[in-house]
Amino acid sequence: MPATNRLTALSVRHAKDPGYYTDGRGLVLQVSAVGTKSWIFRYRFGSKRHEMGLGSCEFVSLSRARELEQDCRQLLSEGRNPLVERRQARATQIVARARQMTFDQCAAAYLKAHSSSWRNPKHAAQWSSTLATYATPVIGALPVDAIDTELVVKVLAPIWTTKTETATRLRGRIESVLDWATVSKFRHGDNPARWRGHLDFLLANPNKVAPVKNHPALPWLHMSAFMADLRRKEGVSARALEFTILTAARSGETRGAGWGEVNLPQRLWTVPAARMKAGREHRVPLSDAAIALLRGLPGRDGLLFPGQKSQPLSDMSLSAVLRRMGRPDITVHGFRSTFRDWSAGGARECLSARGL
Incomplete structure (x- = not known):
């Protein structure tokens, strides 16, 4: 049986001449022409001879090189080629790194x-x-x-x-x-x-x-006076706010509304599904006040309430109307709550007052 463990840590450290220094069982120390040192494992697999690098002596000690040689011998005893196994392991690591995302x-x-x-x-x-x-x-x-x-x-x-x-x-x-x-x-x-x-x-x-807080809303009994004040305000934003209140719409639905969505003879505003929060088409019956407001608007194409350069009004434009009216205590969205309050209780009170 060939001698093993021929090298020592001292002999490895002092090896200077270029060449190969055998430790046994296929483990070889290689010294290059420029003095660098590395480990090689020589083995036969099938009918072919192979050389497999095990790393630089700078990072792999003699004892570690012998452990790597033993690992390779174990693979050979199982009928597996150490070089092929290493290539497959590296390929697996590359795929894993490629798939890893932050x-x-x-x-x-x-x-x-x-x-x-x-x-x-x-x-x-x-x-x-x-x-x-x-x-x-x-x-x-x-x-x-x-x-x-x-x-x-x-x-x-x-x-x-x-x-x-x-x-x-x-x-x-x-x-x-x-x-x-x-x-x-x-x-x-x-x-x-x-x-x-x-x-x-x-x-x-x-x-x-943090309990959910509703948007500040105007009591429905105060709506008549508020609407009278609002109608005295001029500007596209004021009319957009008025239309939003009359239709109980969301601000964004009003700001994006176009004449192609309105059918004046049928008194109907159809908001397409693409512009609705729920993703479903919404049909809004138009009251006499809403019809009168629309008939008073200039033009019959594009947006109902165009902003600068015929672009939609900003999401703050309607809120700015409330600020100019001195009403920072309420919000545009709060008028939907006002409408619900009127629908739930206000209508019944009106009917009761009339003896109906």
């Missing part, structure tokens, strides 16, 4: 896949801003598969009681990104950002931390 990369991919279906560009901007502000500093650079419950709580806890509404939206957005990553096979297992049966045991109920 949370921020997954968030960007999720936004790219879904933002085109969101009607309001502002929504996509809010998504990106919220994640960048609160999630990125904590988990943004981490592999998405490494994100666990502890890390999600670390993101949410600092703002859970101080910015509860933002925190709850952030939690939902993190959950969506992690769901996307799971379906895309960049992570596995349960979603650590899920609420029911998971985070609800670790974080306070957001409805109890």
Whole structure:
């Protein structure tokens, strides 16, 4: 049997002349012409001879080189080629690294896949801003598969009681990104950002931390005086606010309304599904006051209430009308609440007062 362990740590350190120095069982120290030293494993597989590098002596000691040689011998005893096995292992690692994505990369991919279906560009901007502000500093650079419950709580806890509404939206957005990553096979297992049966045991109920507040609304009994004051105001924004109130519409629905959606003879305004929050077409009957308002508008094409350069009014233009009227105590959206209050109780009171 060939002698083994011929080399010593001292002999390896002092080897200077270029050439090959055998340790035994195929392990060889190679000294190059420029003096660099490395380990080689020589073996036969089938009918062919092979040489396999085991690393530089600068990083691989003699004892470690012998361990690597033993590993190779074990593979040979199992009928496996050490060189082929190493190439396959490296290929697997390359694929794994290529598939590994950070949370921020997954968030960007999720936004790219879904933002085109969101009607309001502002929504996509809010998504990106919220994640960048609160999630990125904590988990943004981490592999998405490494994100666990502890890390999600670390993101949410600092703002859970101080910015509860933002925190709850952030939690939902993190959950969506992690769901996307799971379906895309960049992570596995349960979603650590899920609420029911998971985070609800670790974080306070957001409805109890910060009860939802309704938009400030004008009592319906004050509407008559308010509308009289509003009709004295001039400008496109004032008319848009008046139309919003008369139709109980959302501000965005009014600002994006076009003449092609209005049928004056049928007294009907049809808001297409693409512009509705619920994604369904909405048909709004027009009252006498709404018809009179529309008939008083200039033009019969484009937007009902065009802003500068025939673009839609900004989302603050209607609120600005309220400020100019000295009514910072109410909001545009609050008029929908006023309408509901009138529908639920106001109409009944009017009928009762008339003995009906």
